[in-house]
Amino acid sequence: MIPIDGLPVLTAAEMHAAEQAAMVGEVTEATLMDRAGSAIAQAVARLAAGREILVLCGPGNNGGDGYIAAAALKRQGLAVRVAASDAPRSTGACRAAAIWGGAVEALDRAEPAPVFVDAIFGTGLSRSPSDEIQNALARLAEAAWLRIAVDLPTGVAMDNGKALGKVPRFDVTLALGAVKPSHLLQPAASLMGQVRLLDIGVATRSHARTLTRWHLPEPDANSHKYSRGMVAVIAGSMSGASELTALAALRAGAGYVLHLASAGVSGSAAPHAVVRRDYTADALDEDRIGAVVIGPGLGRDADASARLEAALSGGRPLIIDGDALRLVELGTLAKHKAPKILTPHGGEFTHLFGEVTDDKLSATRRAARQSGAVVVHKGADTVIAAPDGQAILCPEASPWLSTAGTGDVLAGAIGAMLAAGLEPLAAAEAGVWLHAQAARRLGKAFIADDLADALSAVRG
Ligand SMILES: NC(=O)C1=CN([C@@H]2O[C@H](COP(=O)(O)OP(=O)(O)OC[C@H]3O[C@@H](n4cnc5c(N)ncnc54)[C@H](O)[C@@H]3O)[C@@H](O)[C@H]2O)[C@@H](O)CC1
Ligand SMILES: Nc1ncnc2c1ncn2[C@@H]1O[C@H](COP(=O)(O)OP(=O)(O)O)[C@@H](O)[C@H]1O
Ligand SMILES: [K+]
Numbered sequence: 403m404i405p406i407d408g409l410p411v412l413t414a415a416e417m418h419a420a421e422q423a424a425m426v427g428e429v430t431e432a433t434l435m436d437r438a439g440s441a442i443a444q445a446v447a448r449l450a451a452g453r454e455i456l457v458l459c460g461p462g463n464n465g466g467d468g469y470i471a472a473a474a475l476k477r478q479g480l481a482v483r484v485a486a487s488d489a490p491r492s493t494g495a496c497r498a499a500a501i502w503g504g505a506v507e508a509l510d511r512a513e514p515a516p517v518f519v520d521a522i523f524g525t526g527l528s529r530s531p532s533d534e535i536q537n538a539l540a541r542l543a544e545a546a547w548l549r550i551a552v553d554l555p556t557g558v559a560m561d562n563g564k565a566l567g568k569v570p571r572f573d574v575t576l577a578l579g580a581v582k583p584s585h586l587l588q589p590a591a592s593l594m595g596q597v598r599l600l601d602i603g604v605a606t607r608s609h610a611r612t613l614t615r616w617h618l619p620e621p622d623a624n625s626h627k628y629s630r631g632m633v634a635v636i637a638g639s640m641s642g643a644s645e646l647t648a649l650a651a652l653r654a655g656a657g658y659v660l661h662l663a664s665a666g667v668s669g670s671a672a673p674h675a676v677v678r679r680d681y682t683a684d685a686l687d688e689d690r691i692g693a694v695v696i697g698p699g700l701g702r703d704a705d706a707s708a709r710l711e712a713a714l715s716g717g718r719p720l721i722i723d724g725d726a727l728r729l730v731e732l733g734t735l736a737k738h739k740a741p742k743i744l745t746p747h748g749g750e751f752t753h754l755f756g757e758v759t760d761d762k763l764s765a766t767r768r769a770a771r772q773s774g775a776v777v778v779h780k781g782a783d784t785v786i787a788a789p790d791g792q793a794i795l796c797p798e799a800s801p802w803l804s805t806a807g808t809g810d811v812l813a814g815a816i817g818a819m820l821a822a823g824l825e826p827l828a829a830a831e832a833g834v835w836l837h838a839q840a841a842r843r844l845g846k847a848f849i850a851d852d853l854a855d856a857l858s859a860v861r862g
Pocket of ligand 3: 464
């Protein structure tokens with residue numbers, strides 16, 4: 403059971419191609435199914451800790467994996483029963499059911515067991531499961547002590563995070579061979595419990611992967627405040643938001659943070675480590691500025707537009723967030739040649755790029771290509787994409803992030819990473835990782851100010 407940080411994420415088409423490529427020489431579909439079945443059995447035996455196990459098997463290869471796993475669990479002397487939604491249909495499932503060879507209960511009459519293993523449908527799901535299957539899943543899941551899904555919970559589509567019908571909540575999902583988009587995309591991701599990968603010897607390559615920490619810049623003996631990274635935050639009508647961004651940039655590790663606000667607006671808030679200057683048209687004429695953040699608390703008036711225009715033509719690496727995402731036009735983004743990162747939440751994304759009609763991964767990739775920017779499409783399933791098609795899917799950090807100002811903190815954290823010299827995609831990933839870790843560490847009912855402060859602690 404492998405933790406999924408930093409692993410490739412494969413769509414249905416990519417997974418199919420990877421499986422085909424793996425089937426050479428002695429390796430057949432049956433080999434892969436045997437590997438999957440025995441890896442599932444090993445994981446289930448460990449998690450069940452001696453409790454009785456009920457495996458629900460479907461008619462296809464997901465069911466085949468279930469039969470092989472049940473046979474292996476039985477050989478280990480564990481108490482295991484099998485129930486089926488249908489007779490086995492695929493060649494793999496027929497062979498696997500024969501290997502099980504034991505009793506098969508009817509789904510609607512199966513008695514619950516403390517450990518419930520769902521091997522009804524996996525990546526082959528093409529429509530909503532029947533009511534009979536949905537009801538049986540709900541009944542058996544409800545009565546179980548531990549719920550384990552094989553590959554994907556039955557009822558979850560593979561690529562778009564959609565639940566086709568009623569899907570119970572699982573405690574553990576065992577992804578076979580590769581992580582798939584629905585393991586991370588909402589609402590499906592919330593139903594999975596812990597997602598763990600089982601290796602079945604299929605080589606996986608993809609331009610998408612899951613979030614991990616590997617790019618946090620560290621100072622060394624030669625570092626000074628400017629080499630650590632100078633971030634300029636352009637403020638507007640609501641300076642509380644931009645103050646949060648400035649604080650977060652410092653706490654994430656920037657060496658120097660400049661808060662640029664209209665005369666009389668800036669200068670009151672802590673901490674003193676933020677350098678406050680009045681915003682002027684030439685405020686960005688400072689070569690040492692490594693990243694400019696514009697948008698948090700900017701407002702949408704004429705001043706805000708002028709500041710955005712100046713930031714776009716200033717040519718410094720840029721993070722465009724909040725109000726600036728409502729003011730910017732996709733056409734004018736191209737004018738800005740330096741690296742840029744857009745950080746829209748769902749509403750801002752729709753405003754700029756239109757409604758997501760397919761799935762969040764594809765839509766974010768398209769947006770990155772269209773804008774020439776790295777796009778951090780925020781939410782409980784944040785997706786980061788670069789114009790070249792690389793993408794990073796992020797597991798849910800904490801639902802307590804749904805409070806005002808946490809996005810301002812994220813913009814500051816990403817600003818610090820960009821100013822430290824990371825490439826835009828790496829800067830976005832590092833900022834999102836830090837932000838998520840800080841949220842997890844804080845637990846419940848934190849506020850955005852706590853989140854900014856906690857960034858220092860999670861740098862550790
Ligand atoms: N292809 C391979 O090489 C491997 C596949 N493996 C397993 O195979 C699974 C995919 O197997 P399948 O492609 O057979 O698909 P599934 O076992 O997920 O689904 C079985 C079949 O049921 C039918 N079906 C789809 N939705 C339905 C619905 N709502 N109601 C009734 N019938 C429905 C479809 O014809 C589908 O092919 C993976 O999730 C994984 O568990 C593993 O054994 C490892 C190797
Ligand atoms: N339910 C949730 N679960 C996990 N993360 C969330 C959730 N809701 C919001 N977030 C995260 O919290 C932050 C909110 O950003 P945003 O919507 O811009 O807020 P604000 O503009 O108030 O700062 C983003 O990083 C987003 O990914
Ligand atoms: K399943």
